[in-house]
Amino acid sequence: MRQVRERCVWSQQITHRDLVPYLIEESHEVIDAVETGSQGELREELGDLLWQVLFHSAIAAEDGAFDIDDVARGLTEKMVRRHPHVFSDAVATTPEEVLVHWNAAKAAEKRARTSVLDGVPSGMPALARAQKVLDRAARVVEGAADVTEQQGDEGAALPASESALGDALLTLVAHADANGWDAERALRERTRALEDEVRAAESDA
Incomplete structure (x- = not known):
């Protein structure tokens, strides 16, 4: 890593912020290898992810902040x-x-930290972030994680397995697409509303 940083003109120009898209991509490639790939693919992708850690550490070392x-x-x-x-x-x-x-x-x-929501990354994908916020919210807002009363206008049963959940989510995304709605934005905005409820409850407490 030191040699690359010293001798590669592209690498010399890279900052922490420049690396963020690569870090996201490499993280998702690790996930793909875990879920659908071979052990060889996982080994390779973990190496690519480790390279990101080494790269960030090398930049920080040059700034005198910390090293690997x-x-x-x-x-x-x-x-x-x-x-x-x-x-x-x-x-x-x-x-x-x-x-x-x-x-x-x-x-x-x-x-x-002053809130159970502190530390939840704002840049997480909407669905993953919603799940984490729901988990944290359950500690403060009674019934926050209880969706049994929100089964839709037709009272459809909630999915009974992870596979069925995937089907239900895909159906919701298709419904959003058919109506011209942005599914990610809809979930982000609803999650923000829940966060406001949590912070209000914490403030009252």
């Missing part, structure tokens, strides 16, 4: 803190107990 060793050290320290049942004397015999320790450690690290 700092990244690895910080990650190691975080994982040790969040796994006290592995590296200390805490006990966790179920996945649920592990999450209790993880969330407690994370809350201690993020004391400066």
Whole structure:
């Protein structure tokens, strides 16, 4: 990475912001390899994703901010803190107990946060972001994640499996397309409304 940065005129001009589209693309290629590819493809795509980490770290090192060793050290320290049942004397015999320790450690690290929504990336795809916001909202707004009362005008049953959920989502997207609606925008705007409800509830509390 150092040699590329020093000797490749294209790489020398690249900034953190310039790398963002490549990071998004490489992340999605890893997902594709996990879901539909071979182990060989996954290995290759993980390498491409690692290159992004190395690239960002090299740029930061030139700025005197941090280097790849700092990244690895910080990650190691975080994982040790969040796994006290592995590296200390805490006990966790179920996945649920592990999450209790993880969330407690994370809350201690993020004391400066004032909302359960802090830390949810604004640039996430609308559907993934909506799911994360719903999960966070359930901690503050009663019934936020309960969609059983919102089954549509015809009272259609909610999907009973992940496969059926995919069919239902595709049907909704087709319905949006047929009506000239932007499905991504519709979900983004509804998610923003939910975020407003959450922050209002936090403010009242």
